[in-house]
Amino acid sequence: MLGGIPRKEGMERKDMMSKNVPIYKEQASALEEHAASDCKVLVVANPVNTNALILKEFAPSIPEKNITCLTRLDHNRALSQIAERLKVNVIDVKNVIIWGNHSSTQYPDVNHAIVTTPNGERPVKELDTDDHWLKNEFINTVQQRGAAIIKARKASSALSAASAACDHMRDWVLGTPKGTWVSMGVYSDGSYEIPKDIIYSFPVKCVIIKSGRHKLKLSLKNSLQLV
Numbered sequence: 054m055l056g057g058i059p060r061k062e063g064m065e066r067k068d069m070m071s072k073n074v075p076i077y078k079e080q081a082s083a084l085e086e087h088a089a090s091d092c093k094v095l096v097v098a099n100p101v102n103t104n105a106l107i108l109k110e111f112a113p114s115i116p117e118k119n120i121t122c123l124t125r126l127d128h129n130r131a132l133s134q135i136a137e138r139l140k141v142n143v144i145d146v147k148n149v150i151i152w153g154n155h156s157s158t159q160y161p162d163v164n165h166a167i168v169t170t171p172n173g174e175r176p177v178k179e180l181d182t183d184d185h186w187l188k189n190e191f192i193n194t195v196q197q198r199g200a201a202i203i204k205a206r207k208a209s210s211a212l213s214a215a216s217a218a219c220d221h222m223r224d225w226v227l228g229t230p231k232g233t234w235v236s237m238g239v240y241s242d243g244s245y246e247i248p249k250d251i252i253y254s255f256p257v258k259c260v261i262i263k264s265g266r267h268k269l270k271l272s273l274k275n276s277l278q279l280v
């Protein structure tokens with residue numbers, strides 16, 4: 054779901070709420086009326102967590118587990134920051150986590166992140182012992198990347214957002230690679246002591262359980278969501 058006004062320089066994503074929430078009420082009615090009840094929904098327009106929650110409220114026939122929002126762009130940004138820092142290929146970094154909102158309050162977490170090296174898999178925290186960089190510059194860069202792009206090109210990220218949307222849908226439909234999780238904004242079932250009934254970015258494993266049915270498994274704990 055891409056429709057919605059983008060923010061301009063100096064604005065936060067939540068400043069788009071008054072413009073974009075009415076759009077998502079309308080889109081929800083259209084989904085409620087015309088979409089298959091097992092459709093999979095990815096909300097990209099900001100503020101994504103709120104817009105996804107609006108869709109969930111106003112399209113009640115679509116199961117809440119089928120409504121997600123995009124935090125994969127933040128996830129990819131975090132992988133890329135780590136890869137650049139450690140001078141490795143981005144494909145060799147995995148299992149960062151974006152917690153929370155697609156906003157400047159998100160928490161990019163490297164505590165479980167892994168790098169594949171010629172000597173096997175190693176924790177990022179073992180390869181980069183500069184706690185100050187991990188706790189400050191890394192987190193700020195990922196939190197502020199959207200704003201930095203708007204400042205530089207006077208428009209929101211485009212290709213990286215499209216690519217992240219493809220990554221999100223591919224992993225949701227085909228499953229996350231073994232031993233890997235990704236970040237997705239999903240309806241909270243109370244895992245990790247996050248309040249229920251909000252759309253929140255968690256580490257998610259997508260597991261295909263049988264043809265045509267998918268299980269969204271919140272990783273690190275045994276809480277399951279069936280989609």
Ligand SMILES: NC(=O)c1ccc[n+]([C@@H]2O[C@H](COP(=O)([O-])OP(=O)(O)OC[C@H]3O[C@@H](n4cnc5c(N)ncnc54)[C@H](O)[C@@H]3O)[C@@H](O)[C@H]2O)c1
Pocket residue numbers: 055056057058059060069076096097098099100101123124126127155208209210211214
């Ligand atoms: N979650 C993310 O990672 C991420 C990344 C990039 C952009 N975004 C967000 O995606 C949204 C779109 O960004 P963009 O750069 O493509 O903006 P854009 O202005 O290029 O495109 C917005 C689109 O929304 C359509 N639109 C406007 N009003 C509408 C309505 N009432 N109903 C349906 N569609 C309507 C417009 O016709 C246009 O095609 C913005 O909210 C932006 O902040 C999110």
Ligand SMILES: O=C(O)C[C@H](O)C(=O)O
Pocket residue numbers: 059060066099126198199200202203209210214
């Ligand atoms: O920052 C924005 O407003 C656009 C998008 O959400 C992004 O993260 O690039």
